[in-house]
Amino acid sequence: MRAGVAPRPLVRGPALTRAALVLGAGGALLLAALVVGIGLGSVSIAPDDVLRVLGHRLLGIGAPSGVSDAVETIVIDLRLPRVLGAMVVGAGLACAGTVFQAILRNPMADPYIIGTAAGASLGATIGIVLPLIVPALAIGAGSAWLGLGVVQLLAFGGGVGTVLIVIAIARSGGRLPSVTLLLTGYAVSSLLAAGVALLMFASGRALAAIFSWLMGSLAAVSWIDLAIAAPVVLGVFVALFARWRSLNLLLLGDGPAAHLGLDVGREKLRLTMLATLATSAAVAISGTIGFVGLVVPHLLRLAVGPDHRLLLPASVLLGAALLVMADLGARLAGGIPVGVVTAVVGAPFFLWLLRRSRRVSAPNSA
Amino acid sequence: MTPHRLRALLLLFLVGLLAACTATPSASTDPSTRIAATSAASPSGAAAYPLTLTDDAGRELTLEAEPRRIVSLAPSNTEIACALDACDRIVGVTDFDDYPAQVVEVDKVVTMAQVDVEAVVAAEPDLVLAAGNELTPTAVIDQLADLGLPVLVLYPESLEEVTADIALVGAALGRDDAAAALVDDMETRVAAVESAVADLERPRTFYEVSVFEGTIYTAGEGSFLASLIETAGGAPVIGDALSTSIELEDLVAADPELILLGDATYDETITPESVAERPGWETMTAVATDRVVVVTEDVVITRPGPRIVDGLEALARAIHPDAFAE
Numbered sequence: 001m002r003a004g005v006a007p008r009p010l011v012r013g014p015a016l017t018r019a020a021l022v023l024g025a026g027g028a029l030l031l032a033a034l035v036v037g038i039g040l041g042s043v044s045i046a047p048d049d050v051l052r053v054l055g056h057r058l059l060g061i062g063a064p065s066g067v068s069d070a071v072e073t074i075v076i077d078l079r080l081p082r083v084l085g086a087m088v089v090g091a092g093l094a095c096a097g098t099v100f101q102a103i104l105r106n107p108m109a110d111p112y113i114i115g116t117a118a119g120a121s122l123g124a125t126i127g128i129v130l131p132l133i134v135p136a137l138a139i140g141a142g143s144a145w146l147g148l149g150v151v152q153l154l155a156f157g158g159g160v161g162t163v164l165i166v167i168a169i170a171r172s173g174g175r176l177p178s179v180t181l182l183l184t185g186y187a188v189s190s191l192l193a194a195g196v197a198l199l200m201f202a203s204g205r206a207l208a209a210i211f212s213w214l215m216g217s218l219a220a221v222s223w224i225d226l227a228i229a230a231p232v233v234l235g236v237f238v239a240l241f242a243r244w245r246s247l248n249l250l251l252l253g254d255g256p257a258a259h260l261g262l263d264v265g266r267e268k269l270r271l272t273m274l275a276t277l278a279t280s281a282a283v284a285i286s287g288t289i290g291f292v293g294l295v296v297p298h299l300l301r302l303a304v305g306p307d308h309r310l311l312l313p314a315s316v317l318l319g320a321a322l323l324v325m326a327d328l329g330a331r332l333a334g335g336i337p338v339g340v341v342t343a344v345v346g347a348p349f350f351l352w353l354l355r356r357s358r359r360v361s362a363p364n365s366a
Numbered sequence: 367m368t369p370h371r372l373r374a375l376l377l378l379f380l381v382g383l384l385a386a387c388t389a390t391p392s393a394s395t396d397p398s399t400r401i402a403a404t405s406a407a408s409p410s411g412a413a414a415y416p417l418t419l420t421d422d423a424g425r426e427l428t429l430e431a432e433p434r435r436i437v438s439l440a441p442s443n444t445e446i447a448c449a450l451d452a453c454d455r456i457v458g459v460t461d462f463d464d465y466p467a468q469v470v471e472v473d474k475v476v477t478m479a480q481v482d483v484e485a486v487v488a489a490e491p492d493l494v495l496a497a498g499n500e501l502t503p504t505a506v507i508d509q510l511a512d513l514g515l516p517v518l519v520l521y522p523e524s525l526e527e528v529t530a531d532i533a534l535v536g537a538a539l540g541r542d543d544a545a546a547a548l549v550d551d552m553e554t555r556v557a558a559v560e561s562a563v564a565d566l567e568r569p570r571t572f573y574e575v576s577v578f579e580g581t582i583y584t585a586g587e588g589s590f591l592a593s594l595i596e597t598a599g600g601a602p603v604i605g606d607a608l609s610t611s612i613e614l615e616d617l618v619a620a621d622p623e624l625i626l627l628g629d630a631t632y633d634e635t636i637t638p639e640s641v642a643e644r645p646g647w648e649t650m651t652a653v654a655t656d657r658v659v660v661v662t663e664d665v666v667i668t669r670p671g672p673r674i675v676d677g678l679e680a681l682a683r684a685i686h687p688d689a690f691a692e
Contacts, residue, residue: 068490070488073487074484131504149508151505204610205499209500212480212503334480
């Protein structure tokens with residue numbers, strides 16, 4: 001485990017400067033996204049009013065005078081949780097995407113690939129449709145346990161539960177072969193997707209709600225959602241960052257990683273579960289937002305290389321910033337699905353980077 | 367998400383939009399939970415605030431004073447408020463709102479079926495009229511209520527419930543008398559239709575909401591539309607309670623004697639001739655006996671507001687043209 005195989009030691013001078021530059025730029029980008037995201041929206045509010053509300057409510061400075069209750073509500077209860085929610089979701093998905101691309105050594109890997117999205121979707125869909133079929137469940141369905149909705153809880157449980165099942169099927173003799181994991185995830189996902197399709201067919205009016213969940217939306221993120229999801233994503237990031245050596249070793253392939261002393265089966269299991277926790281927490285508050293978890297790690301691997309000491313934090317910063325900006329775009333465009341914006345903005349940029357770098361995007365060859 | 371799955375979802379979504387446009391109620395709330403008369407309003411009309419009401423979702427809300435700024439999240443709600451002479455109090459509507467004409471000028475807080483919560487809050491409403499059964503998503507209703515806005519959910523599933531909702535909005539707005547008069551007028555007109563069709567034969571009536579990619583949408587089992595057709599003197603051919611669709615072979619087996627083309631309201635290529643050319647349809651009695659009728663009043667037939675009686679009368683005229691001959 002303590003084999004010195006870090007491809008690019010960061011501890012030396014120039015590399016450290018580079019890391020500081022990358023992370024500094026990422027941090028600045030995120031800060032800029034935060035400011036713009038809170039400042040703009042479907043209702044236009046003067047920047048000094050936004051600052052006055054934020055200063056008064058968050059820092060206790062200044063007086064609330066001159067700002068109407070509606071403006072205060074929009075900034076504090078609608079935009080702030082929404083922007084922070086986008087940060088948490090973007091960070092969680094980018095973080096999970098980085099990990100799945102490393103352990104599966106597959107360029108198509110995204111946070112949803114082994115069944116998280118299908119499981120969460122089925123959970124959420126059940127949560128949306130069930131009260132319509134069994135009216136007794138409708139009362140209190142909106143505000144359930146800990147102020148979290150039934151839909152969020154079922155989505156989170158569905159995501160984690162599905163991955164547990166996939167792992168149980170794919171595991172053999174303490175090993176967790178990537179190809180088996182991928183194929184099992186694909187098969188289980190297909191089965192669950194059939195369940196979602198069936199429920200959608202029978203959902204009547206709730207179809208729009210299901211569809212908007214599947215496309216992903218940050219419109220309904222509340223402070224309670226954040227209080228639950230943010231610590232999960234942060235905790236997972238810290239735990240994953242602490243395992244950067246394992247992630248770097250796994251890029252070499254299961255065989256070489258084992259030869260270098262890594263308990264490959266167990267480590268993959270741990271990493272998979274951590275990434276699944278982050279994904280499920282993100283998806284539970286936002287629905288399945290596509291593209292961020294696939295593209296951000298790729299993009300950064302092309303830009304800063306495959307060392308997870310830099311890749312992981314950089315992905316988190318860029319994922320958070322990207323989703324805040326994408327959500328702002330979605331809001332300004334009249335509430336279109338945020339996944340549409342991430343794809344429209346991200347895909348051309350990604351293609352340009354791919355062509356420019358002339359490198360294959362497989363993580364192990366970068 | 368793979369392009370293939372995305373395409374499938376998009377198709378399903380479009381189908382859903384079409385189905386949603388029909389306002390066919392597809393799930394039922396327990397009638398006993400509706401409109402519990404907890405209103406503290408005096409029956410004489412001058413409402414006493416604070417006023418506590420129970421809406422169609424079983425939620426309680428308290429109005430501190432007579433609402434002056436109303437946001438309506440569904441066209442039917444807008445029509446109710448306007449019929450109670452409160453049109454000038456409406457400060458937010460949907461992009462679907464088209465009646466009465468003056469509401470077209472009001473700020474839009476719902477676009478493309480998405481509630482812009484920021485815009486709702488910015489309108490500073492003291493009453494939000496939402497719609498039930500996910501037409502206004504439950505998550506949005508919860509969010510608005512959590513922000514301290516008084517939200518009244520309206521979800522009528524029958525003529526009686528439309529009039530009950532009109533009375534409920536009347537109570538909320540302090541317009542009990544206007545509501546009572548409107549309800550009275552509506553009930554008189556409904557009774558007139560009922561007595562006109564009482565002794566007539568009830569033709570098996572298929573109301574076409576839409577046909578999309580081979581899937582046929584009609585009045586769902588237990589839906590408002592089905593009960594409306596019944597009141598108008600027809601025997602509705604019904605589809606699945608939730609999806610409101612019917613298989614072609616079930617439709618052929620049900621053998622409608624009368625086909626009403628509600629979707630012709632929006633698409634003039636849908637005609638009795640085009641229906642006769644659809645494979646499998648020619649065997650139905652309605653097609654063979656030339657009883658396929660274009661209906662151009664789908665908007666009022668499927669919008670559960672005060673004009674629902676116009677819709678009922680249009681249906682009755684289409685089903686029993688002789689009984690209503692001028």
